[in-house]
Amino acid sequence: METRTPDRARTSILMLDDEPIVCKRLRPFFQKAGYEAEAYSSPLEALERVKARRFDVVITDLKMEGLDGLTFLEKVKVLHPDTDVIVITGFATMETARESFRKGVFDFVAKPFKLTEILDVVRRIEKERGLHP
Amino acid sequence: MGPGSARFLLRSFKRILAVNTQVLEHMARMDRVLGGEYVFDRAFLDSAVRTVCGLTYQVVYHLNGMAGEAYVELYDAFLAVKDGLEDILAGGLGPLAKRRVLPFSELGWEMEPLAGMCAVGLAELKYRLGLSVPDGLAVTVTGLADLLGQDQEAALEEIRAGVQSLYADLGGPRALTLTLTAAGPNGQGRILAETRVQGAEEAAAALTTLVQAQDLNGPMAACLRPEVPALVRGTLQTLAHDPGLPPAMRIQASPPADPEARDRVWLTRAAPHPFLRSRIAPKPLPESQALSLARDGFMRGSAWLDPDQAAQLAEMGLACERTLGRPCVLAWTLDPKRVLWIDGVEAVTQIFPEQDETVASPPDPDQALLSGGQMARGGVAAGPVVQVTEDTGPESVPLGAIGVARAATPGLSRLLPRLGALLTEVGSPASHLATVAREAHIPALFGIKGAFSLTPGSLVTVDADQGLVFPGAVDSLLGQAATPGSGVGDDPEYLLLGRLLRLIRPLNLLDPRDPDFRAESCRTCHDIIHFAHEKAVELLLDLDAGHRSGLGAAVRLEEDSPFPLEVVDLGDGLADAPGPLTLAQVESRPLRAFLEGLLLKDVRRQTPARLSLRDIMAGLTRTGAALSLSPGETGRNLAIAARDYANISLRLGYHFSVVDAVVSDRPEHTFIYFRFAGGFADADRRARRAELILGVLERLDFAASRSGDLVVGKRKLMEADEALDVLRLLGALSAFTRQLDVDMISEQDIGRLIREFMDLARPVLGPALKSDREAP
Known part of the structure; x- marks a missing residue:
């Protein structure tokens, strides 16, 4: 069985959730789907990484110790305005959703969510941006 | 409208139905989350438990409102379940936490923190997979903690009693292997000490000594099982x-008398598990055992295990790994009859290297043999394809094979533990089989077209997460799946969810005729809502006709029905038209569909029942009162109907069946419950008719079970049109099976009559009878 050899840059995704189980589920799923995927449980480490390089997509939780997701979203958008951010949260309210969209979030996904749901959102971003997995 | 009035009862009944449906929806969602299809976090678990408990409490409250607080014991049962759930969320050890000793037969994988990995692993391999594993018992974390505390005497006494009980099951005293392991939520199954003991007294004493000698600052558990006589271990x-080497499996083997003469073999993790490397110890061989050079270059005849035995061991190991959700070390023994036994399970203590992402490049989806389907349970597995049907015996399924079936019927659930993965062409992740796949940790894809056409015996790799099936063994996928922490089910949250579901999902109370069908016997949320539902239906049916204030009187259906039926309208169930009640006036969708099937003349059997004197005598011993829930209603068939709801109770003197159905445009609100019991003929023939009904229900994707002549089946989560088709079929089945028990003389009649029913029903009820669900 041949493995896939990327002939062009794969879509890069950074995932941030302080609950390790979320990263453990998302990272291998996106890797298997052909994405370049990095996962972080610490917001500060994720922020350092975003400062070091640009990602096509950032997926972040909202409620985290140390740095909340909305602040992280703001910082990502300042550093890389063309990075699309998807917010995932178990505490979805209309208020947080409105605030997220005001700050430039691409989409908002409530936990628990299906793996295919978040993949669909990433594919929408790729379509809009002309990216390829 | 005060308590006790018909309207109050009806309103409460409807609330119970609505809340029951909500509880079932939440349970189904939690169950699906366990399969790896969803990403969730700890907050989800807290919120799901809170919601299910809140709704279950409402059911208890409404039932007691209907019954004038006659079921206050149900509040106690609810509180016990709720306390158990909160204890698990708080890091406790669950409902059996107070037990000091647990036999293997009571253990499940989610009890690992309480009973330790060794006992739980052996119990799963023995009782779920049916492998050669000695029976045994666990001394729990609680039991060992008590050994060091004030309850030492009581703990010792229970351990001695447990060993004596084990000896009774084994047929006499034997030498036992005693293993002490680290346990608790973070125990990881490490073996702390192991020794051989003889007898209950010595086992209790040795355990005390071992526990006292440990300086482990954490919970411990012990496993006791008989020693297996060994040629090689x-x-x-x-x-x-x-x-x-790529990620591999490693076997070590040596005879008990000479541990230094140790063979080491590395095998691939994919079937047929060829050797990757071997280090065979030099050993004297009997003259008759000549060495020969095999085609693969290995010297044949010098190793303690032959390649077939090694492959058999490898499949046992992978089955154990699937069950426990992480890599493990199995202790095995080859006995003098050359039977391989598994007699120990331990966690892998090796430090695993970081995953090399360049190795884990995914295969090209374009090279997949099949794609699509819905994930019932995530994961990756490779193995040979084997076609499975409901008639396939578990013994004919090679351990670790990839099962392919036309439909995800509940009858396949007994095969699941032996499979590496399951593919079905038809089926839903909300089905009973999907739940069993999640329980057994078996990757499963349902609704994947072409699965049954895969070549039997060919090697394939299933990636259930992505909905892809590749030819051969895909090393990159298998390597990634083998990385500790990458699989579904090895996270603490999954273990926690599994333990929570143990107190939520199982339905233990099935038979309302059982003396144990009591509020005090409810052990799960499902038990509580089912008990409340049954009792609420009884309360409605027990309404005295003269006191149905505000309810329409029961109206007799004026159609050529196989038996008389009266209908009570709950509202919008019947058209407001003068004259006799006909089918045309029935506006209740589920009742109308049931009646459409019931009234089909083509599906009724024309030959009269052949009654023997034995049948008549057997029938006389069972009065209607013994078979029905409400003696006053014996012989009366009653349907309670609303626009989207029907409860149909058929009490034909000698058998009793209930159909309870909600048909909604929202699939998650739709359910059909079917119960059947009794009959006129002798016990064997009644059981055969029950088996026939069970067979038809399972072909209709019901989660169904039979106990004697009682059959209980449920279907949930379906589109309205499909539910109506199923109800038509149940109506036809009710007409077809009337008095059928007396004709069921032999076991062959079961299959014959299922076929006869399907043949009669197909022309008129085709949509519900897909070809892949036909009788064999």
């Missing part, structure tokens, strides 16, 4: 990272 590590 060894270990199998299900995942070993050794330099120069």
Whole structure:
């Protein structure tokens, strides 16, 4: 069985959730789907990484110790305005959703969510941006 | 409208139905989350438990409102379940936490923190997979903590009693292997000490000594099982990272008398598990055992295990790994009859290297043989394809094979533990089989077209997460799946969810005729809502006709029905038209569909029942009162109907069946419950008719079970049109099976009559009878 050899840059995704189980589920799923995927449980480490390089997509939780997701979203958008951010949260309210969209979030996904749901959102971003997995 | 009035009862009944549906929806969602299809976090678990408990409490409250607080014991049962759930969320050890000793037969994988990995692993391999594993018992974390505390005497007494009980099951005293392991939520199954003991007294004393000698600052558990006589003993590590090799399995083997004469073999993790490397110890061989050079270059005849035995061990190891959700080390024994036994399970203590992402490049989806389907349970597995049907015997399914079936019927659930993965062409992740796949940790894809056409015996790799099936063994996928922490089910949250579901999902109370069908016997949320539903239906049916204030009187259906039926309208169930009640006036969708099937003349059997004197005598011993829930209603068939709801109770003197159905445009609100019991003929023939009904229900994707002549089946989560088709079929089945028990003289009649029913029903009820669900 041949493995896939990327002939062009794969879509890069950074995932941030302080609950390790979320990263453990998302990272291998996106890797298997052909994405370049990095996962972080610490917001500060994720922020350092975003400062070091640009990602096509950032997926972040909202409620985290140390740095909340909305602040992280703001910082990502300042550093890389063309990075699309998807917010995932178990505490979805209309208020947080409105605030997220005001700050430039691409989409908002409530936990628990299906793996295919978040993949669909990433594919929408790729379509809009002309990216390829 | 005060308590006790018909309207109050009806309103409460409807609330119970609505809340029951909500509880079932939440349970189904939690169950699906366990399969790896969803990403969730700890907050989801807290919120799901809170919601299910809140709704279950409402059911208890409404039932007591209907019954004038006659079921206050149900509040106690609810509180016990709720306390158990909160204890688990708080890091406690669950409902059996107070037990000091647990036999293997009571253990499940989610009890690992309480009973330790060794006992739980052996119990799963023995009782779920049916492998050669000695029976045994666990001394729990609680039991060992008590050994060191004030309850030492009581703990010792229970351990002695447990060993005596084990000896009774084994047929006499034997030498036992005693293993002490680290346990608790973070125990990881490490073996702390192991010894051989003889007798209950010595076992209790040795355990005390071992526990006192440990300086482990954490919970411990012990496993006791009989020693297996050995020709050769060894270990199998299900995942070993050794330099120069891909992720592999490693076997060590040596005779008990000469542990230094140890063979070491590395095998691939994919069937048929060829050797990757071997280090065979020099050993004297009997003259009759000549060495020969095999085609693969290995010297044949010098190893303690032959390649077939090694492959058999490898599959046992992978089955154990699937069950426990992480790599493990199995202790095995080859007995003098050359039977391989698994007699120990331990966690892998090796430090695994970081995953090399360049190795884990995914295969090209374009090279997949099949794609699509819905994930019932995530994961990756490779193995030979084997076609499975409901008639396939578990013994004919090679351990670790990839099962392919036309439909995800509940009858396949007994095969699941033996499979590496399951593919079905038809089926839903909300089905009973999907739940069993999640329980057994078996990757499963349902609704994947072409699965049944895969070549039997060919090697394939299933990636259930992505909905892809590749030819051969895909090393990159298998390597990634073998990385500790990458699989579904090895996270603490999954273990926690599994333990929570144990107190939520199982339905233990099935038979309302059982003396144990009591509020005090409810052990799960499902038990509570089912009990409340049954009792609420009884309360409605027990309404005295003269006191149905505000309810329409029961109206007799004026159609050519196989039996008389009266209908009570709950509202919008019947058209407001003068004259006799006909089918045309029935506006209740589920009742109308049921009646459409019931009234089909083509599906009724024309030959009269052949009654023997034995049948008549047997029938006379069972009065209607013994078979029905409400003696006053014996012989009366009653339907309670609303626009989207029907409860149909058929009490034909000698058998009793209930159909309870909600048909909604929202699939998650739709359910059909069917119960059947009794009959006129002798016990064997009644059981055959029950088996026939069970067979038809299972072909209709019901989660169904039979106990004697009682059949209980449920279907949930379906589109309205499909539910109506199923109800038509149940109506036809009710007409077809009337008095059928007396005609069911032999076991062959079961299959014959299922076919006869399907043949009669197909022309008129085709949509519900897909070809892949036909009788064999």
